[in-house]
Amino acid sequence: MNLNTLEKxxxxxxxxxxxLAKKPYAEIAMKLGxxxxxxxxxxxxLQSMGVISRVGAVFEPHRIGASTLASMTVPESELIAVADIVSSFVEVNHNYEREHKINLWFVVTARDDKHLQKVIREIEEQTxxxxxxxxxxxxxxIDLGFDLKWT
Amino acid sequence: MFNKNIDEEKKSSEIDDIDRQLIIATQKGLPLDPRPYNEVAKKLGITASEVRQRLELMLERKIIRRIGAVPNHYRLGYRANGMTVWDVPDRKITELGKKVGTLEFVSHCYQRPRHLPEWPYNLFAMVHAKDRSEAMKMTDKIAALLGKDNHGHDVLFSTRILKKSGLRLVSKTNDY
Known part of the structure; x- marks a missing residue:
């Protein structure tokens, strides 16, 4: 990917x-000259290239509501079908296939623990x-962002 | 004094309805408009300065980790996303976790429960690298740091991203 110095x-x-100023982009512009x-x-x-997913806040999932990492062991032939069911829940915000016997990994976030458990039971029932x-x-x-190494 | 502490504790972990609406309104990102907070304020029916104040408070209370450009590692060429998992003694996990968590190539580091017998690992550390061999070198560095306290480990590479979205806060009335 070819990005110029300013983009980097x-x-x-x-x-x-x-x-958190009235005109934040103007302030950034000033810093960059x-x-x-x-x-x-x-x-x-950068956003339309998909290099950044957004400019905005990264929330700490453990500070609002309840969340958990979750995983399932699913036969390869059923993986996509099961993953589609899992992804269809609005409470699921990451869903990855990983190379392991336990092959489907996702994060569930809900407003409280009761709701979280209900969603997980529902996922178990549907799949x-x-x-x-x-x-x-x-x-x-401590999350300070991700240092991109341009080498 | 006691009450004050309790109040502060409560204050630091709770968000009100406007905060919640603010999260919902901004979770897809701030508008790329010269005055992004005005746009958000209009949606919520509050002033732009209140939007900024509330974001600042949520940052202070660590409900927001950071505000800024959110890079997509995969699109930037960090194709190897390895979840390294470790079986370390429970009594030493805080000390060991802190050491692993400060390694510059570790992006997340958590203690999670074991599920014996199939899942003996209690320490998770995410590494992002350009390729698997680089990720394995990072894993070796973690292993070296843990030394004899490493009772077993594994690296789980992601092979497909099936859903990726920022944290979604569902509105209160939505009972899915």
């Missing part, structure tokens, strides 16, 4: 501390497979 700086230096329109244009381009619950017990990492 926008990606790497503005993953956090997005200005360019004009606001260019910043908006580049962000739009016919048991869900392994792996809630976070302790967090050992």
């Amino acid at each position: 700086r926008l990606l790497n230096e503005f993953q956090r501390n997005f200005p 360019v004009d606001e329109n260019l910043v908006l244009q580049i962000l739009e381009k 016919g497979y048991e869900v392994m619950r792996l809630p976070m017990l302790e967090n050992y990492h």
